[in-house]
Amino acid sequence: MTSVTTHKTIVITGASSGIGAATARLFAKQGWHVVLGARRTEKLQSLVSDINKLGIGKATSFPLDVTSRKSVALFCQEAITACSGQIDILLNNAGLALGIAKVSEGSLDDWDAVIDTNVKGVLNITRSLLPHIMKQPSGHIINLGSIAGFLVYEGGSVYAASKHALRAITKTLRLELNGLPIRVTSIDPGMVETEFSNVRLKDDEKAKAVYKGLKPLSAEDIAECIYWSAARPAHVNIEEIVVMPIAQAAPHKVARSN
Ligand SMILES: NC(=O)c1ccc[n+]([C@@H]2O[C@H](COP(=O)([O-])OP(=O)(O)OC[C@H]3O[C@@H](n4cnc5c(N)ncnc54)[C@H](OP(=O)(O)O)[C@@H]3O)[C@@H](O)[C@H]2O)c1
Numbered sequence: 001m002t003s004v005t006t007h008k009t010i011v012i013t014g015a016s017s018g019i020g021a022a023t024a025r026l027f028a029k030q031g032w033h034v035v036l037g038a039r040r041t042e043k044l045q046s047l048v049s050d051i052n053k054l055g056i057g058k059a060t061s062f063p064l065d066v067t068s069r070k071s072v073a074l075f076c077q078e079a080i081t082a083c084s085g086q087i088d089i090l091l092n093n094a095g096l097a098l099g100i101a102k103v104s105e106g107s108l109d110d111w112d113a114v115i116d117t118n119v120k121g122v123l124n125i126t127r128s129l130l131p132h133i134m135k136q137p138s139g140h141i142i143n144l145g146s147i148a149g150f151l152v153y154e155g156g157s158v159y160a161a162s163k164h165a166l167r168a169i170t171k172t173l174r175l176e177l178n179g180l181p182i183r184v185t186s187i188d189p190g191m192v193e194t195e196f197s198n199v200r201l202k203d204d205e206k207a208k209a210v211y212k213g214l215k216p217l218s219a220e221d222i223a224e225c226i227y228w229s230a231a232r233p234a235h236v237n238i239e240e241i242v243v244m245p246i247a248q249a250a251p252h253k254v255a256r257s258n
Contacts, residue, residue: 037066091144
């Protein structure tokens with residue numbers, strides 16, 4: 001027998017750390033069912049257990065590698081079953097940057113991984129869940145873009161290319177879904193202190209130095225932007241939120257104290 005869900009549901013990709021994990025905690029605190037995916041399943045399980053201990057919302061997790069068609073297909077099937085078929089929000093958050101090499105020196109493998117995750121990964125998941133969401137009374141797709149979707153910087157060519165591409169996909173979705181009760185939002189942060197720079201630089205000391213002498217955004221700041229977009233009345237579609245720490249004016253323009 002299919003159980004009847006009493007919670008609203010958000011599916012979050014890349015929920016094992018940073019913005020995805022903070023968003024899961026915030027929505028769960030507001031009573032939502034959060035369905036979480038990422039590759040590091042032990043981190044997901046520990047987050048699920050923390051959330052479920054609070055007893056307000058509800059959390060479920062499944063393994064997910066957005067670059068694998070097989071993994072995406074299985075995850076989407078499990079996510080739909082876990083929420084008895086009702087997905088209110090899909091948050092395409094899984095993403096990464098790798099390295100800061102110039103085009104003349106970049107790693108082909110890193111470029112593949114960034115494009116496969118940030119662009120094709122979002123397409124894979126959206127292609128799997130959107131036909132289902134289109135049959136529901138309403139829905140909301142929220143994509144985690146970046147200021148790198150608007151601006152470029154030396155050493156950031158492929159990451160910026162991936163976020164420019166994601167922005168094109170987000171804007172196209174808004175056109176294609178026009179007339180349906182499905183909102184499409186892009187959240188575009190500047191510097192947020194998460195595991196992002198550790199992954200990018202593969203060096204924890206260098207990652208720490210990225211945020212030295214300024215107060216970066218926190219994952220919780222971005223979770224608040226996501227929640228605020230979702231909490232608007234159903235006829236209000238927040239298209240984009242571009243958000244930076246006050247010390248940042250562009251990817252390469254950052255005021256630091258000492
Ligand atoms: N931090 C910033 O300054 C910043 C600024 C602008 C935009 N963003 C964007 O914000 C999003 C979240 O990043 P974050 O800052 O929270 O960094 P983070 O702490 O490194 O989190 C990235 C998340 O993505 C997941 N992920 C990476 N590859 C994946 C894959 N193939 N399949 C499934 N999940 C995958 C990671 O989980 P697993 O490793 O466990 O799979 C992790 O949960 C990204 O799209 C990033 O581009 C970040």
